[in-house]
Amino acid sequence: MKKTFKLLALVAMGAALALTACDRDETVDPAVCWVDLGLPSGLLWADCNLGASKPEEYGNLYAWGEISSKDSYAWETYRYCTVDAEGSLLALTKYNNDSDYGMPDSLITLLPADDAATAQFGGGARMPTADEWRELRDNTDIEWTQLNDVYGCRLTSRTNGKTLFLPAAGRRAGSELLAAGKVGGYWSSSLFEDHPDYAWYFDIYSANQFMFCSYRYVGRSVRPVCSAR
Numbered sequence: 001m002k003k004t005f006k007l008l009a010l011v012a013m014g015a016a017l018a019l020t021a022c023d024r025d026e027t028v029d030p031a032v033c034w035v036d037l038g039l040p041s042g043l044l045w046a047d048c049n050l051g052a053s054k055p056e057e058y059g060n061l062y063a064w065g066e067i068s069s070k071d072s073y074a075w076e077t078y079r080y081c082t083v084d085a086e087g088s089l090l091a092l093t094k095y096n097n098d099s100d101y102g103m104p105d106s107l108i109t110l111l112p113a114d115d116a117a118t119a120q121f122g123g124g125a126r127m128p129t130a131d132e133w134r135e136l137r138d139n140t141d142i143e144w145t146q147l148n149d150v151y152g153c154r155l156t157s158r159t160n161g162k163t164l165f166l167p168a169a170g171r172r173a174g175s176e177l178l179a180a181g182k183v184g185g186y187w188s189s190s191l192f193e194d195h196p197d198y199a200w201y202f203d204i205y206s207a208n209q210f211m212f213c214s215y216r217y218v219g220r221s222v223r224p225v226c227s228a229r
Helices: 002-020 116-121 130-138
Strands: 023-025 029-036 044-046 081-083 089-092 140-147 150-157 163-167 171-173 176-178 183-191 198-205 209-215
Touching: 130 140, 130 183, 130 198, 130 209, 140 163, 163 183, 183 209
Parallel strands: none
Antiparallel strands: 023 029, 029 044, 081 089, 140 150, 150 163, 171 176, 183 198, 198 209
């Protein structure tokens, strides 16, 4: 009887591990844990933010289209624009579909050279598009909760029960970290085409989670994805 109970306990433990297991892809980066949530696209999501080593760690914050974090986030420090003497936006120099903002180039999705996830992990990893964030939202149950005393959202797959945790890492404007522990913003790779000085991001807080748009210079979190192997 004791052997039977022990066997059942081991089976249960194995099932629990299977639900939380993730894949390490040598072609991307073996240190990254990729979670298969059974999404229609087959897309895999990293279990940590870019710059973090644990799911609850905030990681680094990035301006949209920049591949490194920095001390101050403003138009005057943004990579792809020109500004006036007061530091206000004059023109966009890349990712612009509107002549009111300078010379249009019709680029509406980040190129690999401007993708922070690709810069960190190589060509197999990238930032998710706005539609891929919507797919994740629409195929998971989302709960505002804590992981090791860090507030954020747990997203549980409706297909296989696997989970992601998105910490509420706040945002940076200027040199200040704002609203950490209360809200989180996760960049997509998609430009907001109606106003190209904005880009789409996934906004999380206790009451709701939805796609929104923000000035490109703001520092926000990045959660890498890669295609299923």
